[in-house]
Amino acid sequence: AISKERGWDVSAISLATTVFFLVGGISGVGIARLIARFDVRYVMVAGGMLGGGMLGLLGQVTQQWQLFVVYALYAAGWAGGGLVPVTSVVTRWYRRRRSVALSITSTGLSVGGVVLTPLAKELLDSQGMRAGTPWLGVLYVLGTVPFAWFLVRPDPRPLGWEPDGERTVAGSAPRMTSGAEYSSAIRTRFFRAVTVGYVLALGSQVGAIQQLVKLTDERAGARSASFAISAVAATSVVARLIGGRVVTRFPLLRVTVWLSAVQAVSMVGIAFAGGAVALFAMIVVFGATIGNILMLQPLLIAERFGVRDYPRIFSRTQMVTVVGTAGGPLLLGLLRDHAGGYRASYLAAAACSIVGAAVLASGGAAEIDHDHVSMER
Numbered sequence: 001a002i003s004k005e006r007g008w009d010v011s012a013i014s015l016a017t018t019v020f021f022l023v024g025g026i027s028g029v030g031i032a033r034l035i036a037r038f039d040v041r042y043v044m045v046a047g048g049m050l051g052g053g054m055l056g057l058l059g060q061v062t063q064q065w066q067l068f069v070v071y072a073l074y075a076a077g078w079a080g081g082g083l084v085p086v087t088s089v090v091t092r093w094y095r096r097r098r099s100v101a102l103s104i105t106s107t108g109l110s111v112g113g114v115v116l117t118p119l120a121k122e123l124l125d126s127q128g129m130r131a132g133t134p135w136l137g138v139l140y141v142l143g144t145v146p147f148a149w150f151l152v153r154p155d156p157r158p159l160g161w162e163p164d165g166e167r168t169v170a171g172s173a174p175r176m177t178s179g180a181e182y183s184s185a186i187r188t189r190f191f192r193a194v195t196v197g198y199v200l201a202l203g204s205q206v207g208a209i210q211q212l213v214k215l216t217d218e219r220a221g222a223r224s225a226s227f228a229i230s231a232v233a234a235t236s237v238v239a240r241l242i243g244g245r246v247v248t249r250f251p252l253l254r255v256t257v258w259l260s261a262v263q264a265v266s267m268v269g270i271a272f273a274g275g276a277v278a279l280f281a282m283i284v285v286f287g288a289t290i291g292n293i294l295m296l297q298p299l300l301i302a303e304r305f306g307v308r309d310y311p312r313i314f315s316r317t318q319m320v321t322v323v324g325t326a327g328g329p330l331l332l333g334l335l336r337d338h339a340g341g342y343r344a345s346y347l348a349a350a351a352c353s354i355v356g357a358a359v360l361a362s363g364g365a366a367e368i369d370h371d372h373v374s375m376e377r
Contacts, residue, residue, distance in 0.1 A: 001121075001124040002067070003214070005129050010211075010214065010337055011330070011334045011336075011337045012064055013067075013333070014210065014211075014329040014330045014333030015068075015330055016067045016071045017329040017330070018327060018329055019068050019071050019072055019326070020071040020072070021075070021206070021323070021325050022323055023076055023079075024075035024078055024082070025079075025321065025322025025326070026323070027075065027079040028079050028082070028083075028084045028318045029312075029319050031043055031047075031079055031315065032312050032315035035084070035085055035154075035311050040088065040152065040154040041149050041152050043080050043085055044080060044081045044086075044149075044152065045148050045149055047076075047077045047078065047081035047085075048080070048140070048144035049077070049141060050076060051074055051078050052137045052139075052140035052141035052144070053077070053137060054070050054071075054074035054137075055074060055137040055140050056133055056136070056138070057070050057137070058071075058129070058137075059130045059133030059134070060130060081144050083314075084315045084318060085311075087102065087298035087314060088314070090105050090298075091298070091302045092154070092163065092307060093156050095164055095307075096163075098302060098303075099244050099247050102244065103240045103245070104241070106240060106291065106294060107237050107240055107241060107291070109291075109294070110233040110236040110237040110240065111237055112233070113229055113230065113232065113234075114237065117233065120132075120136055121213075121226045122226075123135060123136070179305055179306020179308030179310065180304075180309065181308070181309060182309040182312045185305045185309065185313045189362070189363060189364060190304055190363045190364055190366070191304075191313070193361075193363025193364075194253075194297070194301070194360065194363055195316075195317045195321060196320075196356075197256075197260070197356045197357070197363070198297055198324075198356070199320065199324030199356070200324070200352045200353065200355050200356030201256075201260045201263065201293060201352075201353050201356035202297075202325045202328070203326075203327055203331075204263070204267065204348075204349035205289075205290050205293065206325050206328045206329060207328025207331060207333075207345075208267055208286065208332065208346060208349050209232065209290070210333075211329070211332045211336065211342065211345060212229060212232065212283070213225045213229060216228040216279065216283075218342070219274070219279060220275075224276055228283055231283050232283055232286060232287035232290065233287065235284050235286075235287030235288050235291075236288070236290050237291065239287070239288040244295065247296070247299070251366070252296060252303055253300065253361070253364070253365060253366050256293065256360055257357045257360045257361045258357075259292055260356050261353075261354060261357045262285065262288075262289050263286065263289040263290070263293065263353045264351075264353035264357070265285070265350070267346045267350035267353060268347065268350045269282030270283065270346050271344075271345075271346035271347045272343065297318075297321070302314075303368070304366045304367075328349070332345040332349060335348055
């Protein structure tokens with residue numbers, strides 16, 4: 001919509017998306033510190049208000065520099081209600097069935113893609129950016145702030161619960177929170193492999209998603225374009241719910257490596273797909289990988305390093321990952337403008353994904369018993 005209404009290059013808009021992810025990743029580190037000091041609900045409510053306000057202002061921008069400012073502030077709000085606070089809460093409440101809990105929690109991302117993306121596109125097509133984005137901003141606030149405040153609780157123990165729904169036994173000493181210290185965790189080979197591997201795997205994924213509507217519009221028409229993201233999101237929901245139950249049966253890092261490789265194959269297919277049928281077949285394969293890859297990142301960190309310093313450890317890998325991820329939309333946008341089509345863009349994304357799989361494979365096992373290591377407090 002921005003490209004059509006403002007006449008700006010795809011690469012310029014992609015750069016704004018890059019700014020969004022850069023600011024969002026850096027903000028996550030500060031948010032992790034806030035979570036350690038304050039009730040997570042305060043952070044999520046503030047993030048919802050800021051994110052909704054900036055989304056409402058998005059349609060009012062008339063200069064490219066304004067787009068960058070709005071995207072930067074939008075990113076800070078998005079981070080306040082995003083993966084760092086949400087996965088921190090889930091990892092505190094669940095241990096044995098953490099993968100299932102994370103898979104269900106993160107389906108919100110994909111359900112939003114199924115339900116809200118067509119609505120947003122129809123709204124912007126019919127009313128334009130200036131009139132449409134304020135309604136999206138209101139929807140953003142209503143869909144985040146009340147639910148965060150009334151339904152989220154930061155930790156089970158003050159409420160008389162242990163993780164996984166076990167009641168605290170009266171008179172017993174509380175269980176100590178186990179896990180690696182932040183300073184030790186970030187120096188491990190596993191942390192480096194997951195961080196760098198996800199820079200490449202998510203960078204290619206986010207870039208491919210961000211360009212998918214325009215690619216489908218060019219190859220199959222506007223009606224198919226609005227359906228493309230819904231197809232990706234719907235496939236992601238189903239695959240993630242299945243994956244949350246299946247991944248516990250296999251080594252987590254090995255599953256992540258295979259998913260990154262399949263993601264690369266799907267991007268090659270998208271690059272060469274000519275007709276609508278072939279294109280949507282590859283989009284469905286792509287959608288089956290993206291939800292599980294995203295879900296596995298916090299799961300890998302929680303499984304390997306425990307709950308003790310999880311917000312700081314995850315926010316650090318998120319910061320580096322998101323900074324790298326920010327380059328994905330920019331790379332694909334620049335290649336598209338230079339080549340006049342998306343084949344080179346998606347082949348580059350496939351190459352990044354397969355290299356990411358190789359880096360992830362070098363990390364070793366994620367599974368470790370934190371009750372038998374000398375890192376408890």
